[in-house]
Amino acid sequence: MRRKLAVIAAVTMVLSGCATVKQAMEGVQPVQTVKNLQFKLTSVSNFRLSGISLSSMSSYSDLRLGDVARVASDFATERMPVQFTLNTDVRNPNTSSSGFSLVLRDLRWRLVIDTSFAVSGNVTGPLRVPEGGTSVNVPVPMELDLMKTFRGHSLKGLVNLAMAIGGVNGSASRLRLFVQPSVDGPFGAIRYPGEIEVVDKEFR
Known part of the structure; x- marks a missing residue:
């Protein structure tokens, strides 16, 4: 009789323990997944071709006589230096x-212009990006030689390309920025394993 009571007590304890474990498991919240940062190109600013600001120009014909002489001189020596800031939003x-x-x-x-590689680099932080979807601007400084990227193009062709990017009606539509971020988050520091292609139409 005592042996039967001991067996019943043991079974009761096991069942009680299982119920406790079940209750504990039901109380555990699922682990949340940390979503990656998203990027989008927003604008091009401070665009300069051979040291000439293009912010008020839209085509080759807008260049002043002195400007034409300067870009022609650079073109003759197989140079076409440009500097600009590519404003990129991160959320x-x-x-x-x-x-x-x-x-x-x-x-x-x-950076890729049309389908041609132009230049590469690295922007260093730290930059805090708060949760909730608010965008933070990351200005990416660019300095490159259009002549090296687009060999065989005419002087007017290169100037008009520069105008399409950094002129008064310019945009980032012909640019693609491939990025690989390093991020500190709730589980430590990580380097994203692959590149993200960033365009001006949407966050990616």
């Missing part, structure tokens, strides 16, 4: 309630 799509604020440590990048 953290994690919800405000998640508490997943992310810090951009650095941003490796390479």
